[in-house]
Amino acid sequence: MVWVPGQPLRLETENYIIRSLTPNDITEDYVSWWSDAEVMEGVARPLKPLPKQYHQNRVAKQFDNRKSFHLGVYDKQANLLVGFITVFANPFHRTATTNTIIGNRAYWGRGLVLECRGPVFDFIFNELRVDKISGKPIARNAPSVFNYKAQGFKTEGLLRKEWRYEDGRRVDVAVFGLFKDEWEAHKAKQKGKS
Numbered sequence: 616m617v618w619v620p621g622q623p624l625r626l627e628t629e630n631y632i633i634r635s636l637t638p639n640d641i642t643e644d645y646v647s648w649w650s651d652a653e654v655m656e657g658v659a660r661p662l663k664p665l666p667k668q669y670h671q672n673r674v675a676k677q678f679d680n681r682k683s684f685h686l687g688v689y690d691k692q693a694n695l696l697v698g699f700i701t702v703f704a705n706p707f708h709r710t711a712t713t714n715t716i717i718g719n720r721a722y723w724g725r726g727l728v729l730e731c732r733g734p735v736f737d738f739i740f741n742e743l744r745v746d747k748i749s750g751k752p753i754a755r756n757a758p759s760v761f762n763y764k765a766q767g768f769k770t771e772g773l774l775r776k777e778w779r780y781e782d783g784r785r786v787d788v789a790v791f792g793l794f795k796d797e798w799e800a801h802k803a804k805q806k807g808k809s
Contacts, residue, residue, distance in 0.1 A: 633686045633731055638671035682703065684701065710749065
């Protein structure tokens with residue numbers, strides 16, 4: 616893989632292309648995901664309908680393809696944006712956090728997250744030279760918790776009533792962590808099963 620810091624990232628799996636989003640990639644579907652309570656249920660974000668221009672500006676300003684990445688997940692055959700993966704790296708601490716949203720419900724439960732995050736984790740560990748990746752899903756978000764555990768993440772803790780929904784409900788947040796040697800051991804174990 617050849618990646619130059621600051622340049623868009625492009626990864627590929629059997630069924631998907633994962634690539635840095637640009638402001639021009641922001642679709643009406645993407646915009647709708649941010650105000651969809653079911654899609655955003657797992658991340659406890661405000662469900663304000665925001666214009667396309669807002670999201671385009673956010674992508675342009677917040678993600679530099681050096682330490683912060685907003686990666687669109689595209690169905691190869693349909694050439695359709697179905698979700699995204701965000702990555703924030705901290706070079707000093709050599710850590711990264713990641714989050715995945717699959718906005719297109721037709722792709723829920725199809726193994727997309729497991730298929731697409733693998734190459735992203737390889738990139739984070741090998742190209743960004745990170746020692747540890749963390750994730751913080753809402754603890755009752757069963758699919759997200761399943762996916763973290765299925766990819767070798769270790770449960771590091773539970774933040775009680777850490778996040779708040781707009782209606783005032785508070786929810787627990789699970790903390791997961793994965794070190795590079797754990798990721799390599801997980802991949803080797805998976806390879807041995809095939």
